[in-house]
Amino acid sequence: MWVFIISCxxxxxxxxxxxxxxxxxxxxxxxxxxxxxxxxxxxLVQGALIFALLNFRRREKPIPGSDFTVPDIPPKQxxxxxxxxxxxxxxxxxxxIVIAVPTVQTIYSTYEPPENSDPLEVVAMGHQWWWEFxxxxxxxxxANELYVPTDRPVRITLQSQDVIHSFWVPQVxxxxxxxxxxxxxxxxxxxxxxxxxxxxxxxxxxxxxxxRFRVIAEEESNFNNWMESMKTPPKMDTSEGYGLFLAHxxxxxxxxxxxxxxxxxxxxxxxxxxxxxxxxxxxSVRVSAPNLTxxxxxxxxxxxxxxxxxxxxxxxxxxPSEFKRGTRMQSVASVYKGGPAKLEDYEIEAIADxxxxxxxxxxxxxxxxxxxxEEAEALVWNTAEEHGEYLFVNQGCAGCHSLxxxxxxxxxxxxxxxxxxxxxxxxxxxxxYIYQSIVYPNEYIVEGYPANVMPQIFINLSEEExxxxxxxxxTIK
Ligand code: CUA
Numbered sequence: 256m257w258v259f260i261i262s263c264x265x266x267x268x269x270x271x272x273x274x275x276x277x278x279x280x281x282x283x284x285x286x287x288x289x290x291x292x293x294x295x296x297x298x299l300v301q302g303a304l305i306f307a308l309l310n311f312r313r314r315e316k317p318i319p320g321s322d323f324t325v326p327d328i329p330p331k332q333x334x335x336x337x338x339x340x341x342x343x344x345x346x347x348x349x350x351x352i353v354i355a356v357p358t359v360q361t362i363y364s365t366y367e368p369p370e371n372s373d374p375l376e377v378v379a380m381g382h383q384w385w386w387e388f389x390x391x392x393x394x395x396x397x398a399n400e401l402y403v404p405t406d407r408p409v410r411i412t413l414q415s416q417d418v419i420h421s422f423w424v425p426q427v428x429x430x431x432x433x434x435x436x437x438x439x440x441x442x443x444x445x446x447x448x449x450x451x452x453x454x455x456x457x458x459x460x461x462x463x464x465x466x467r468f469r470v471i472a473e474e475e476s477n478f479n480n481w482m483e484s485m486k487t488p489p490k491m492d493t494s495e496g497y498g499l500f501l502a503h504x505x506x507x508x509x510x511x512x513x514x515x516x517x518x519x520x521x522x523x524x525x526x527x528x529x530x531x532x533x534x535x536x537x538x539s540v541r542v543s544a545p546n547l548t549x550x551x552x553x554x555x556x557x558x559x560x561x562x563x564x565x566x567x568x569x570x571x572x573x574x575p576s577e578f579k580r581g582t583r584m585q586s587v588a589s590v591y592k593g594g595p596a597k598l599e600d601y602e603i604e605a606i607a608d609x610x611x612x613x614x615x616x617x618x619x620x621x622x623x624x625x626x627x628x629e630e631a632e633a634l635v636w637n638t639a640e641e642h643g644e645y646l647f648v649n650q651g652c653a654g655c656h657s658l659x660x661x662x663x664x665x666x667x668x669x670x671x672x673x674x675x676x677x678x679x680x681x682x683x684x685x686x687x688y689i690y691q692s693i694v695y696p697n698e699y700i701v702e703g704y705p706a707n708v709m710p711q712i713f714i715n716l717s718e719e720e721x722x723x724x725x726x727x728x729x730t731i732k
Contacts, residue, residue, distance in 0.1 A: 268426070268451075268452045268637055269425045269426070269452050269453075269454070270425060270426065271283070271286075271425045271426070271429075273425075273426050274426065275426040275427050275445055275446060275447065275449075275451055275472075276426075276427050276428070276443055276444040276445045276446050277444050277446075278365050278427065278428040278429075278441075278442065278443050278444060279425075279426060279427050279428055279429075279443075281361050281364060281365055282361065282365065282428070282429050284357075284361075285357055285358060285361045288354070288357060289354060292350065292353070292354065296350070311330070313327045314327050315327055365428070365429070365441070365442070366440065366441070366442075367410070367440065367442065368408035368409075368410050368442040368444075369408065372407075372408045373407070373408075374407070374408040374409060374410040374442060375390075375392075375403065375404060375407060375408070375409045375410065376390070376391055376392050376410050376412070377389065377390055377401065377403075377409055377410070377411050377412070378390075378391060378411075378412045378413075378414060379401070379411050379412070379413050379414070379422050379433065380414045380415065380416060380433070381413075381414070381415040381416070381417070381418075381419075381420030381421075381422070381433035381455065381459070381466075382415075382416050382417060382543055383417050383418065383459060383460050383462070383466075383583065384455070384459065384460065384461075384462035384463065384465055384466040384558060384579070384581065384582070385398055385399055385466060385468075385544075385545050385558040386398060386399050386401075386422075386455075386466070386468045386558065387525070387545065387546070388400075388401045389518075389522075390482070391518075393482050393485075393486070394486070394515075394517070394518035395482065395485045395486065395512070395518070396509075396512050396517075396518060396521045396522075396546045396548070397485065397546055397548065397549075398545030398546050398547075398558075399467075399468045399469065399545060399553070399555065399558050399559060400468065400469050400471055400553055400554060400555065401453075401468060401469070401470045401471065402471050402472075402473060402478060402481050402482075403443075403445055403470060403471070403472050403473075403478065404472070404473060404474070404475045404478035404479075405445050405446060405447060405448055405472050405473065405474055405475070405478075406444070406445075406446065406475075407444065407475070408442050408443075408444045409442060409443055409444065410440065410442045411440070411441050411442060411443065412438055412439075412440055413431055413432070413433040413434075413438065413439040413440065413441065414433055414434075414435075414438055415433040415434055415435045416435065416525075416529055416543060417435060417459075417529075418435065418459050418460065419432055419433065419434050419435070419457050419459065420432070420433045420455045420457050420459045420466065421433065421455055421456035421457035422441070422453070422455075422456075423453055423454060423455070423456035424443065424451050424452070424453035424470050425452075425453070426451050426452075427443045427444075427445055427451050427453075427470060428441060428442075428443040430456040430457075432457055443470075445470065445472035447472065448472050448473055448474055448477070449471075449472055449637060450469050450470070450471055450472075450554070450636075450637055451469065451470040451471075451472065452467070452469060452470075452559075453467065453468045453469065453470055454466060454467040454468065454559070455467075460581065461580060461581030462558075462579050462580060462581035462582060465557070465558060465559075465560055465578075465579045465580075465581075466558055467555075467558055467559025467560070468558065468559055469554065469555060469559060471554070484549065484552075484615035484617070484618050485512075485513060485548065485549060485615065486513050487513055487615040487616050487617060487618075488511075488513050488514075488615070488616060489513075489549060489551070489612065489613045489614055489615060489616065490612070490614055490615070490616045490618075494605070494608065494609050494612065495605040495608075495609070496605035496606045496607070496608050496609025496610070497609050499598070499602055499605055499606050499609075500606055500609055500610070503588065503589075503590040503596075503598070503606075504547075504588070504590075504606070506528075506540060506541040506588070507528060507541045507542060507543070507544035507584075507587070507588065508544050508545065508546070508547045509521050509524065509546045509547065509548065510546075510547045510548055510550075510613065511548065512546055512548040513548055513549070513615070521546060525543045526543075528541045528542055528543045528544065529542065529543040532583075532587060539587060540587060540588065540589050541587065541588075542583045542587045544583075544584065545558075547610060547613065548613065549613050549614060549615050549618075550563075550610045550611065550613045551610070551611045551612055551613045551614035552614055552615070552618060556568055556571055557571050557575070557578045557579050557582070558579070560578045560579055561578060562645060563611075565604075565607055565608070565611060568607040568610065568611065569603055569604055569607045572596060572598075572603050572606055572607060573595055573596050573598075573603055574595040574596070575591075636723070639722060639723040639726040639727070640723070640726050640727045640730055641727075642719075642720070642723035642727070643723035643724045643725070643726055643727025643728065644727045646716070646720055646723060646724050646727070647724060647727055647728070652724075656668065656669045657669070657670070658670060658731055666701075666704060667701050667704060669728055669731045670731055670732060671731070671732045672685075672689060672728050672729065672731055672732075673685050673689075673728075673729040673730075673731075673732065674732065676688045676689050679699070680699070685729065686725050686729065689725050689728055689729065690721060690722075690725050693713045693716075693721060693724060693725070694713060694714045694721065695714070696713075
């Protein structure tokens with residue numbers, strides 16, 4: 256029961272009630288209108304039913320002073336009532352008309368962007384099991400993360416290379432199918448900068464549930480900066496990993512789509528890869544695959560399965576099925592032949608380093624690859640809790656602290672932390688206590704655990720990061 260109620264919460268990142276743009280807003284308005292009309296009808300009909308049940312039920316009257324009862328006499332049977340029948344035909348017809356007007360209006364206004372609005376053109380192409388995003392006017396191709404400017408309509412042309420998928424970003428717009436051999440159109444607009452979670456909403460095969468994506472909305476200047484960056488070569492484009500990438504990955508993944516004429520090239524190449532695989536699945540060693548240009552600035556990997564961290568990227572390259580059963584990467588590329596990558600650990604790490612170094616020249620301020628990677632990740636949190644959860648893993652907390660009740664890895668479990676932190680030190684609230692014990696671990700040793708085990712380095716986290724960690728930790732129960 257609670258599961259269903261929670262699924263309606265506007266706080267959820269894929270809630271259709273948390274409208275983030277005009278298209279979603281119009282669709283919600285229509286939904287609410289229909290919901291309340293339906294609710295009113297439900298109450299009236301059920302009310303009439305209950306009234307009739309209570310007032311006209313069969314009653315037997317006892318005869319006083321005896322065991323006998325007078326049977327209820329059946330009411331007079333009638334057949335047909337022209338006036339009633341006309342009324343209950345006209346009322347539903349009127350209701351349907353009342354609903355039809357806004358419905359048709361909404362269908363039209365959510366189909367094409369408003370006139371004279373200068374929409375951004377994007378092609379969203381569904382693949383088993385990831386999303387390709389093309390910006391035909393800009394000559395940009397990317398995957399799984401759709402950058403859009405805020406306050407400007409985005410006209411999306413929906414296509415598919417293989418089977419029917421459905422493009423859905425619940426907070427931003429309703430779903431619409433991508434159909435092979437057919438082109439659908441929709442538009443969306445995002446009001447506020449941020450990340451909006453999306454996913455394929457049409458069953459499309461083994462990894463359907465893992466075909467996620469993210470809409471990253473940026474204010475116009477930042478968005479333009481991103482577009483320019485996508486056409487700029489990376490700071491570093493050769494390294495040890497480069498050769499390995501060329502040898503094992505480049506048949507399927509383009510990495511240099513920042514060049515002048517690379518857009519047409521990538522489109523042709525993607526079709527060739529697909530044909531290659533489609534017409535000879537037994538022998539093909541390539542298949543259409545996400546464009547990896549400037550992968551270092553992406554926030555997620557494997558179509559939204561994991562955050563883009565070096566650790567995750569290594570694990571993903573090593574054995575993709577661990578994250579995403581069904582991925583073609585493993586069944587097609589020769590370096591896998593269906594199993595884990597036939598590469599040494601240091602080779603996989605070199606490839607990961609190379610990929611994460613794919614960051615456009617001039618992106619952010621001059622930074623090391625690691626710093627820039629961290630910044631790209633730091634941009635993506637919707638909430639402090641989300642940020643804290645990331646830090647919990649990324650800062651190594653998860654290595655020693657379990658989230659499960661009573662499970663001890665090295666330090667105490669974080670389960671139910673909020674409930675037992677409030678009365679630990681007089682004068683400190685639970686939050687303050689948790690904060691203090693992250694920053695000064697030795698001052699707050701939990702009974703039964705040795706001192707000097709937890710590193711005293713978290714004092715170097717920023718105030719924002721510490722607050723994020725606390726707000727995440729108090730949610731664990
Ligand atoms: Cu693509 Cu489900």
